[in-house]
Amino acid sequence: MANFVQKVAAGVPFFAKEVRVAVSDRTPFMIARPRSVNILPSKRCNAFCPMCPIGEANLKGEKPDPVELTAGQVSELFDGIKDLSGKGVVVSFADGEPTVWKPLWDMLERGRDLGFAISFTTNGYTMKEAQAARVASINPFNVGVSLESLRGEINEIMRPLDGKGTQKTIDCIENLLAARDQAGADMSLNIKTVLSGVNYEYVHEIVERFAARPGVMWTPQPFRGTDDRMWIHDTKRFAEVIEHLITLRTQGHKINASDKNLRDFVTYFEAGMERVDNAPNRSGEETLDAPRCQIGFTSIFVTQDAQVRLCPYMEPVGRIGDGQTLRQMWTGKAAQERREQIAACKVDCELSCTRRTSILNKAKLFLQR
Numbered sequence: 001m002a003n004f005v006q007k008v009a010a011g012v013p014f015f016a017k018e019v020r021v022a023v024s025d026r027t028p029f030m031i032a033r034p035r036s037v038n039i040l041p042s043k044r045c046n047a048f049c050p051m052c053p054i055g056e057a058n059l060k061g062e063k064p065d066p067v068e069l070t071a072g073q074v075s076e077l078f079d080g081i082k083d084l085s086g087k088g089v090v091v092s093f094a095d096g097e098p099t100v101w102k103p104l105w106d107m108l109e110r111g112r113d114l115g116f117a118i119s120f121t122t123n124g125y126t127m128k129e130a131q132a133a134r135v136a137s138i139n140p141f142n143v144g145v146s147l148e149s150l151r152g153e154i155n156e157i158m159r160p161l162d163g164k165g166t167q168k169t170i171d172c173i174e175n176l177l178a179a180r181d182q183a184g185a186d187m188s189l190n191i192k193t194v195l196s197g198v199n200y201e202y203v204h205e206i207v208e209r210f211a212a213r214p215g216v217m218w219t220p221q222p223f224r225g226t227d228d229r230m231w232i233h234d235t236k237r238f239a240e241v242i243e244h245l246i247t248l249r250t251q252g253h254k255i256n257a258s259d260k261n262l263r264d265f266v267t268y269f270e271a272g273m274e275r276v277d278n279a280p281n282r283s284g285e286e287t288l289d290a291p292r293c294q295i296g297f298t299s300i301f302v303t304q305d306a307q308v309r310l311c312p313y314m315e316p317v318g319r320i321g322d323g324q325t326l327r328q329m330w331t332g333k334a335a336q337e338r339r340e341q342i343a344a345c346k347v348d349c350e351l352s353c354t355r356r357t358s359i360l361n362k363a364k365l366f367l368q369r
């Protein structure tokens with residue numbers, strides 16, 4: 001009961017942010033504050049996923065971009081987040097492989113101490129017992145682990161490594177869960193899967209194995225790109241897979257997407273690869289009939305070059321270290337212009353952070369974590 005009350009109390013600042021988003025979206029009063037800050041600390045990664053520009057560059061043997069965020073820049077960003085968002089903000093290190101970025105562990109501790117829901121996403125390749133114990137001792141809010149299938153022959157089409165990558169990622173999940181239990185920590189795990197033509201028949205196996213375990217949820221994301229093999233063409237069969245996933249939810253498996261979100265994935269693939277625009281600066285181009293995107297009221301994206309964006313595909317609203325505070329960037333002229341662009345954008349980009357999920361659904365997942 002005490003645990004439940006603590007969770008409800010922790011959820012109040014998040015709920016307040018939802019109210020601010022609704023007011024800002026429906027009235028002329030812009031009172032929203034970011035509830036999600038996504039940080040790409042560096043473009044370095046130890047993987048070779050062909051569906052990702054970083055993995056593609058690794059496959060070609062190209063040298064990674066040497067520019068990366070410094071601990072000082074992230075500390076300045078954290079001060080800005082504290083000032084702008086207070087509590088009730090998820091701060092995530094993702095894209096690239098955050099565990100190869102040296103300041104990660106110190107920054108996780110600092111973010112946790114500032115009261116953020118701090119998290120990072122990893123491919124899990126280096127998460128052996130000792131590293132998992134370190135993570136559990138920090139006890140972040142959440143750790144994301146990317147896994148496309150339990151079957152090596154499927155997973156390694158999307159995430160080729162050395163034939164052992166799938167087992168390394170599965171071991172990472174098990175190591176984190178064991179370390180969490182041993183440390184008495186309460187961090188949650190979020191297993192992230194890109195739904196593609198390669199793996200969609202098998203993703204239920206990930207859900208069945210992990211998503212009913214305490215503090216573990218599964219987040220699906222549809223493939224975005226122009227690789228024909230990755231696109232889901234048999235949308236009739238895919239719709240059946242989606243209905244099976246919805247059934248698994250009713251059996252207690254935690255899925256971080258509403259029934260509507262899941263069924264919308266079918267519509268997304270039905271529209272065809274050629275209808276989905278993958279280019280940046282997309283506002284005003286021919287688009288799908290998607291609902292209005294709220295990202296300009298909810299999120300901040302910070303890249304390794306310290307640029308700050310509201311939508312990851314649009315021009316920045318500022319840069320850390322250039323003399324503007326985060327609050328000034330969030331409320332400034334550039335941000336207002338981006339929000340107008342975002343309001344005009346109807347691309348069905350299906351970023352998981354832009355999906356409309358009811359407050360009830362979010363609250364349920366939050367309490368189940």
Ligand code: SF4
Pocket residue numbers: 045046047048049052053054055056095096097123146
């Ligand atoms: S692990 Fe992530 S960042 Fe690295 S290549 Fe794969 S998708 Fe890209």
Ligand code: SF4
Pocket residue numbers: 282293294295311312313341342345346347348349350351354
């Ligand atoms: S839907 Fe939102 S996040 Fe996606 S491109 Fe448009 S404005 Fe950006």
